[in-house]
Amino acid sequence: MFQAGGADTHTVVAGSGGPTVVVVPGTNFTAAACLPLATALAARYRTVLVDVPGQPGLSSGERGLAEGRLDWYGAWLSDVITACASGPVIVLGHSFGAAIALSSASPRIDGQILVSPGGLTGLRLTPGVLLPPPGSRFPGHGTAPGCSAPCTAPAAPLGPRWWTG
Missing domain, CATH: 3.40.50.1820 (Alpha/Beta hydrolase fold, catalytic domain)
Structure with a gap:
């Protein structure tokens, strides 16, 4: 040391x-x-x-x-x-x-x-990266806590498609 x-x-x-x-x-x-x-x-x-x-x-x-x-x-x-x-x-x-x-x-x-270099640029995430495509269920969840409706993405995508269900 x-x-x-x-x-x-x-x-x-x-x-x-x-x-x-x-x-x-x-x-x-x-x-x-x-x-x-x-x-x-x-x-x-x-x-x-x-x-x-x-x-x-x-x-x-x-x-x-x-x-x-x-x-x-x-x-x-x-x-x-x-x-x-x-x-x-x-x-x-x-x-x-x-x-x-x-x-x-x-x-x-x-x-x-x-x-696998990392940290070379600032991280930029748009909300669309965090959400699945419209109408798709979030992986592994049927409903949100405290909500009786199924968890689905918003009607319009906010960014690039990255998840398929």
């Missing part, structure tokens, strides 16, 4: 060889959940798994550190890389971890692998 970006940061390090691969898990994912991947990577590379602050795992659980800003996470990852590697690194980011990888300006990053 060490301090990076002002946050307690937990890492798991395995393997040897170069370059170092730094694995940054996504939202609600932990270093422990990446152990099968780390085992495979550690056979050829020095592998560093990090627990992202504000997410499950052994790093700081405080979510307010970043105040929702990717630049904080990018600076945090740069600090992690400085603390864990003396040479070039490859950053493997999954989901939100991919957005963190892209936000780091560390000069030691020699390459990035982005797996």
